[in-house]
Amino acid sequence: MLDFKLDDTFVQKYAETEPFWGFTDAGGNSFGELVFIRTYARPKEDGTKERWWEVCRRVVEGMYHEQKRWCLDHRIPWSPEEAQRSAQEAYDLMFRRCWAPPGRGMQMMGTKFVHETRNSTPLQNCAFRATGDITIANPAAPFMWIMEQSMLGVGVGFDTLGADARLRIHAPDPARTWTFIVPDTREGWCEALQHKMESYLKPDRGVVQYDVSEVRPAGAPIKTFGGTAAGPEPLVQMLAILDELFGEKIGQTFDTELLVDVANLVGKCVVSGNVRRSALIAIGPHDDKIFADLKDWEKYPRRNNIQNGWGWTSNNSLFAEVGMDYSGIAERIRNNGEPGLVWMDVTRRYGRLIDPENTHDARAQGYNPCGEQSLESNEMCTLSNLYPVNCTDLDEFKRAIKYAYLYAKTVTLIPTHLPETNAIMQRNRRIGTSFNGAWQFVEQHSWGEFDRWMDEGYQEVVRRDRQYSEWLCVRESNRHTTVKPDGTGSQLAGATPGAHAMPGGEYYIRRMRYGKDDPAIPLLREAGYVIEPALGNMDTTVVVEFPIQGMTGVRPEDEVSAYEKAAVAARMQRLWSDNSVSYTLTFDPERETDAPENILRMFEGQLKSISFLPMASGTYAQAPYEKITREQYESYRRQLKKVDFTHLYGIPAEIELQKFCTTDVCEVNFG
DSSP states (O other): OOSOOOOHHHHHHHHTSOOOOOOBBTTSOBHHHHHHHHHTOOBOTTSOBOOHHHHHHHHHHHHHHHHHHHHHHTTOOOOHHHHHHHHHHHHHHHHTTSEEOOHHHHHHTTOHHHHHHTOOGGGOOEEEEOOTTOOSSSTTHHHHHHHHHHHTTOEEEEESGGGGGOOBOOOOEEEEEEEEEOOSSHHHHHHHHHHHHHHHHSTTOEEEEEEOTTSOOTTOBOTTTOSBOOOSHHHHHHHHHHHHHHHTTTTSBOOHHHHHHHHHHHHHHHHTTSSOOOOEEEEEETTOHHHHTTTOTTTSTTTTOTTTOOGGGEEEEEEEOTTOOOHHHHHHHHHHSOOEEEEHHHHHHOSSTTSOOOOTTTTOOEEOTTSSOEEOTTOEEEEEEEOGGGSSSHHHHHHHHHHHHHHHHHHTTSOOSOHHHHHHHHHHOOEEEEEOOHHHHHHHSOHHHHHHHHHHHHHHHHHHHHHHHHHHTOOOOSOOEEBOOOHHHHHHHTOOOTTOOBSSOSEEEEEEEEETTOTHHHHHHHTTOOEEEOTTOTTTEEEEEEEEEOOTTSOBGGGSOHHHHHHHHHHHHHHTOSSOBOOEEEEOTTTTTTHHHHHHHHHTTTOSEEEEEEOOTTSSBTOSEEEOOHHHHHHHHHHOOOOOOGGGGGSOOOOOOOOSOOSTTTSOOBO
């Protein structure tokens, strides 16, 4: 399938080398390896799962295959000898976790779907869709786009500006009742949504009924991306709730509340029946009180109900402006951690904040779900990872930068299946090379070295972009660097996530979701791990608790002040990221009551996006991280058993395409 291959003799020595895995839990089991087996090890043709050395080979060979194809298709010089040498260095640095593709790249780069269908969507982490283009002619267009991308595993941000269209809601005409037979395709489910919305927003439409007999039943395999089908029930439930919500507003306009409800119900429909997480962010004007209150459980109890609601499927943020009053927003943040904020005025005027003002991103309209990438409407973001804490020195870090950059730039050579998206992405060539393990680096080195590596590293990314864009005969990227939250990737690399301090505390519970029938579950249950049904998806998904001790010599987040955390984010926005810095700033709501408002005032103009999260124990049920005492940790250690998980490589459970936001920042939090 791929017409680039690494030398077998070179790869064989890595096949015989035991890889490093990050984080060991109280039972003496490698949490990093469990994450890898669950999330990234694809089934092979012989019925076993990939090992780490094989994932590295698939990724690197897929990466250089696309470069070779591009050069040959465009009659650009290609040197097999130079490519082999370069690919071997890329492989070695990835194997040692100096760099890596994002999670979706680890899953899908080098696969038949990407390279034979010429579709990079499975490699894209996230996207943004503006809703301001809603018209009476096509009122469902933004929501169909959100639904299709969500079904493909892409995290989607959206704004609420479509409410300004003020479309009137009409009662469907029962005299024009008709039946839509739902095809068993992504497009079919999107069309079902379209017909439902148009029946209320177009005055000449009748009542639509649905025949779901062609939709594959629950439990049937999804061959393209893996996992199992949810059956038609999630779609039926979504359409029924939409009937109720639209029916309650007959004669009124399509407002902010209903707009967000439609998108949230799409998110719930997509994740129901699977272990995929929600990956949506809703962004609304800072002076829209309705939007700001949508996560208020008392004002909107139905949409925020843990079991039956849908408000949990998106994180909500506000379009902020430098100089605004933050007092009301800070009060909401103290109560439940939302909303987050994005500053589009800063975003559109600057790359890195140390550099002069520029207009490279003047057309940006919003952000992806975790807030590290500014995007135009219909644009997706292409990311890669760097782990400087795993590099021996600055020179090796710069070598790793070459391949992290080159991976992301290579992905931009592969089109998506959407012409309107390709038109933007091929113009911008936006990438986001992420600096991860930042706080760990600061603690192990110094602030001065942190600044030096970021600044010199950024210059290296830009230099490489000039070099390789000229070789490939494509535009230089309008943006190059980012800081993403990097949840599961950091677990494999043994690094702190993104810009964040070590979550949880000196001792903490790390929760991870599994499909209830995953072959690891019986082993974990027998070994004494706490396993419980996942809130919001109790029939099909479970949550496993892994008790972990934090890193030696790295302060846990509860020992780092909120102001230090903000300073790290601002420093990285100044010296590294010309996109944004994804940062969920945790704070103690008792000791640091005034921190959210003070930080927003102190650091406005120094950040492009930020969100907050109270650290109080019990704030969120099944939170990804939860601090525990040393005594609790020791109690876990006495009850847990060491388990041999190696035979799981021989049980190829269906891989589930990773959502963008499987991190401590963007995972679903239930209040």
